[in-house]
Amino acid sequence: MARSQSGWNKFGQLSTFLAVKDTTISLKGVVYSSCVRSCLLHGSETWHVRRENELALLTAEMRMVRQMCGVKVSYKLACEELRDRLGLEKIVTVMMAMQQTEIVRSVMC
Numbered sequence: 001m002a003r004s005q006s007g008w009n010k011f012g013q014l015s016t017f018l019a020v021k022d023t024t025i026s027l028k029g030v031v032y033s034s035c036v037r038s039c040l041l042h043g044s045e046t047w048h049v050r051r052e053n054e055l056a057l058l059t060a061e062m063r064m065v066r067q068m069c070g071v072k073v074s075y076k077l078a079c080e081e082l083r084d085r086l087g088l089e090k091i092v093t094v095m096m097a098m099q100q101t102e103i104v105r106s107v108m109c
Contacts, residue, residue: 004060007040011064018068028068029086036064037088041095049099054092061091 011018014035018028040057065082066073083090 003040003042004056006042007036007060007064010036010039011067015067018064021070025069025085026087029088032064032068032086033088037061037091037094040091041098049095057091057095 011032014031017023018032018036040061062079062082065079065086065088069082069085071077071082
């Protein structure tokens, strides 16, 4: 999925900040949300979301979240716990909210 790749590109550009242990976890969450996640979700208001697209976004996001938290998959921590540490909502929830907002805007115009 092209959005996933563009998100990884942005994450790579910011990895010197997002993947180091010196940065506070809450600040990583804010920077991730405003820079990387916005890149992942760019134009999602108009997407027809299929299950495989949701899974691709969720997988990409969780890999990035684990890198930011310094957690390996073998640690068996729940995705929700890691997202809570960063102060993030589930990416699919954010995407659906953006789509609903766009529907309301189109009806009101």
